[in-house]
Amino acid sequence: MGVDEQTTDAAATAAAAPEETTTAATPASSHRYPIAPGYRVNVRTGPGTSYRIVRTLPLGMKVPIYCQKPGERVTGPYGTSNLWCNIANGQFISDTYVYTGSDGYVAPRCD
Numbered sequence: 001m002g003v004d005e006q007t008t009d010a011a012a013t014a015a016a017a018p019e020e021t022t023t024a025a026t027p028a029s030s031h032r033y034p035i036a037p038g039y040r041v042n043v044r045t046g047p048g049t050s051y052r053i054v055r056t057l058p059l060g061m062k063v064p065i066y067c068q069k070p071g072e073r074v075t076g077p078y079g080t081s082n083l084w085c086n087i088a089n090g091q092f093i094s095d096t097y098v099y100t101g102s103d104g105y106v107a108p109r110c111d
Helices: none
Strands: 042-044 053-056 067-076 079-088 091-094
Touching: 067 091
Parallel strands: none
Antiparallel strands: 042 053, 042 091, 067 079, 079 091
């Protein structure tokens, strides 16, 4: 599953999936969290790999986390989790690709 979060030609041609609209909350601070070294992570419209890819984060990117919510269970470089991070309005990445220093929530739950 975690391989799907890494950019591949197959991922770029994935069929459209259900979309989810989420209003991102204002972050409590301007803290940005680093993406796992060596990974270009797919950003999706919802908390799962069946959601449409809207963009791919470049290597070395740091992201804000506005809110988090449970979704599809994914395995990545930082373990296995069903937690997804909202990094922009309607844009999610698996928490397993973000170094937050925690296995749990570091931001409020998304509505």
